Amino acid sequence: MDWTLLILLVVPTVVHGNPTVTVRTGSGPPVGSDQHPNSVPLSEETQTTTEVREVVVEEVMMTGVLNPSHYPARRAATVVQHYLNTRYGSPYRWIFLSKVHSGSAEDVAEMRKYQLELTMQEIISNVSGQCSAELLFPGGEGQSAPQVQASCEGLLQSNTTAQEEAFYQQHRASNNMVSGNDIPDSYGHMEPNMKPFWHLGGVASSFIMLKESNESTLYNMAQVANFTQLETEKDQLRVNYHVLLHEMISQEIIHWKLLVTWSPEQGVQVLQTELQPKCHNCEAPPNTTN
């Protein structure tokens, strides 16, 4: 009797989460379009009579200990990646960020200073190394590049000398200038003999990506649109590149042309860079004639 009563008294509770549903309408406090580096300037590029609005949350810059999985550390770490490629990259050495372990940020005078502990990976040999880095993002007006210092352990272990020398000797003679396009292609594919030119394009792009980086950008090279080898000069291989950079925070594809030199001794140097204008008229459907 008592048992039955007890059991009957117990009501199995099933908890259903009933989330509060709040649907906000489109109106809200006006958000300033200030200082977003990728914002479209008001009215200059407008082709309409209506006001063009860039609605961006003004980013509050993190200070103190950074969460390694949050974007401020990741963006700064990617800048370190670009820096390392400008210093150490080659047709057989291309470095990518593997993991952010820890970081901190602080305001120093007008500038923003980051300290990071990272794992970087050289993706051709798959060798990883631990890096400590310090970055300074310049504040105020002007578009000067961030300053980076980094020291890594174990990252540059792979012996690329033989491959680099072979590649260099293969291409330094003037009788067969190489060129290529769409590397990788739409399917992510590239011919094996194009790979070192892909790496070289990526390393050369790092010079641009480093210079263009700030706390509101995250750059990767999306593709080598085309490259053309030029006559070797002063013992340097010379290549003209047209690269597509993907800037993640604006999602834009940005076209750059660069003149690159390389030799095993001198490393990668970028002699000229030229930003290509974005082609708005290229967007019409393929079978319309405009």
Added chain:
Amino acid sequence: MMMLGLGSVGLVLLSLAVQSGHGAQDSAVWSREETTERNYYTRYHNMSEITAWMEQMKRENPDVVSSMVYGQTYERRNITLLKIGLRSTERKKAIWMDCGIHAREWITPAFCQFFVKEILRTYKTDTKVNEMMKNLDFYITPVLNVDGYIYSWHNESTRLWRKSRSPGTGGCTCYGTDLNRNFYANWGMVGVSTDCCNLFYCGTKALSESEAWAVTDMLGKMREDILAFLTIHSYGQQLLVPYGHPNTTAPNHDELMEVGLGAAMAIKAVHGMDYTVGTSPDILYPFSGSSQDFARLIGIPLSFTFELRDKGEHGFELPEDQIQPTCEEAYAGAQHIITYTHDKAFYSYAATVTATLWTTLLAAWVSSAILL
């Protein structure tokens, strides 16, 4: 806790089943069909191939697969989903998955195809998948932004297209709206542009795009039944939880993070890849008007955005030899979320009753023991 335990057990069972399935395939004599099938899911496919594939899935699995055209794109193409589940006379709960909302993210339709292939391959032999097919219907849209996807296949110069293909208005001559900024979820507030040339152009108004409207319409009709909403993107190797809009927290944020972190662990177990988990304002950038935010706002408790491989080496142009491993790990992540969702809905009641019953019996036994 118990639900997570059950979920983990389910995941382990599922992983073992998937692995044993692969093993069985490797050792079997290769029929032409198997070889073709194995190669098919390691390549990218254009829209007409995917459409033909959807027909094939229906033909080969008529008792569990049907399709539904639930909208039209700007260029008047069908937006089609596959509805997959064991037929039932009763109304069933649902899982929603869409791929290809951004045209250039080719790995994502490949993943939707892989996901369909996997559940169809395993539901007869894997008890957990079978149970989920019995209790749930999977609504899977392999390509949402059909116009954009087709455009990205046109030639190399269109490969990196992102948005829809609706023309700009009011004298603005560029094309396309970012479909993932066009939903009625704090539309137009953050992380958007009103310049039609911008990659984050949010449209002339919320749901100006018929593609976003189609999803909204379906979710609205099914909102009582949808347990989880998964929208698949690339690249970046991340699992995003709501909200993309900053300074707002989902009521079940802790649950979302816990499930997301569990999914990331499941992903890492497959090929060692790290996927970061968090809200978009924390780990990527803030933005409003997303399908994920809309799903969460109308009450779908588990709403996730997947950002698949890689982390920038190839970016959108992921090599075809990475399709399989990417899909395998994403499948493990998705199954973790789906298993959790399923078990929470279908085991929660029984578990609570059982627990309560045992507690009651124990209390009664103890009290009777004391009285004696």
